[in-house]
Amino acid sequence: MEQAFFLADAELQEALAGLSAQADVWVPASDARKPGLVRFRRFQPGLTVRLDARSLVSAKEVLFPRSETLLRFTKEKDLSVPAGHRIHLDDARTVRPVVVFGCRPCDARGFLTFDPVFTKGPYRDPYYSERREKTTFVSLVCRDADAACFCSAVGSGPADPEGSDAQLIPVDGGYVLRPVTERGAALLEPIGRTAAPEQIREAQDVLDQVGRETVGEGSLTTLAEAFRARFQDPAFWHAHIDKCLSCGLCTFVCPTCYCFTITDEARGLNGERIRSWDACMFPHFTLEASGHNPRPSKVERYRNRVGHKFSYFPARYGQVACCGCGRCVRHCPVSVDIRAVVRDLPAQEEAHA
Ligand code: SF4
Ligand code: SF4
Secondary structure, rough: OOOEEEEEEHHHHHHHHHHHOOOEEEEEEEEOEEEEEEEEEEEEOOOEEEOOOOOOOHHHHHOOOOOOEEEEEEEEEEOOOOOOEEEEEEEOOOOOOEEEEEHHHHHHHHHHHHHHHHHHOOOHHHHHHHHHHHHHOOOOOOOOOOOOOHHHHHHOOOOOOOOOEEEEEEEOEEEEEEEHHHHHHHHHHOOEEEOOHHHHHHHHHHHHHHHHHHOOOOOOOOOOHHHHHHOOOOHHHHHHHHHOOOOOOOOOOOOOOOEEEEEEEEEEOEEEEEEEOOOOHHHHHHHHOOOOOOOOOHHHHHHHHHHHHHHHHHHHHHOOOOOOHHHHHHHHOOOOOOHHHHHOOOHHHHHOO
16 A cells, blocks of 8 residues: 555544545434435535445435536517527526545446446447546445345445545554545545554555455346347247336436436426436336337336346446445345346356356
8 A cells, every 4th residue: 555644533624624625525424313324415514424334325426416507598589480489598506616525435436337238339428428438436344244245246345445535544543545536535634634554554455355255146247148038939938027116216226327308398488308217117207108028027128227238338348337235135025136046047057156
């Protein structure tokens, strides 16, 4: 560990307040009304920061808000053309630097699924891309994986630095802050003091120990072919998904799900174009204007969810679209377990280890 800083527990609020002067700082936090509900909130002094708890919804809502105004429009009547009108557009983008502080490694890695879709190619999304370029991720090395987590099974792990600009490593009395990228180093220098040699040793021991841990069984990264073989096997999909309620919760909490819908909301001659989260698990998501729906039942919809994450996305981008955070497993009201579905994809005789 070449460069490292130390931040004492007691200095956390002050450090976050310092960072807030230059950026919007988002941290896992709870409030007094619902102390058990941890989600990412914009830091302000006195906020109950919960680095000890996993957030219900991932950090994706920081860069990809549940609902955001893309542009505002004003219509103007042109009396020289009575049947028409002019439309003035006002781009609603305002992008400040952002720090996501204390997310888990799986959350930081989740954005690696967004990046190729939203930042590259002919359909680059300027809203996500500009936020992404100005965001620094400080992830917490994870020492409390639960029974729903399976980050190692999708090629990651509880100390994975991929997608993070810096790592927070819990040590006695606070955290050792380890830069991963130059952006991370620039962020950390003003908020921590240089770590003492014994603190660096302790942090390295934590990194080594956590880095050896395997969270989740086997590997779920090479099942694209097995998915294709199961595609036309209704009995398989019914067996796994008949209990699904089509509530969409699994997609909303997921750090790698990015379906959205766009609506125009107008009042008189003024209005806004708004993008909001949508979900492929909803029956109306693929309903066409003709009344035809290519995914009319939950079997087709869940098959698409599994196929997108473990077959179509890997075929296009070379990586599975799941970071193993376990949220969909942990929070599904009827206990649909995507790990079980994916593990069962291969026929029995060729099941993966
Ligand atoms: S959370 Fe569970 S019940 Fe709800 S849509 Fe997802 S799989 Fe179905
Ligand atoms: S599919 Fe489930 S485990 Fe995978 S990233 Fe989404 S919520 Fe997490």
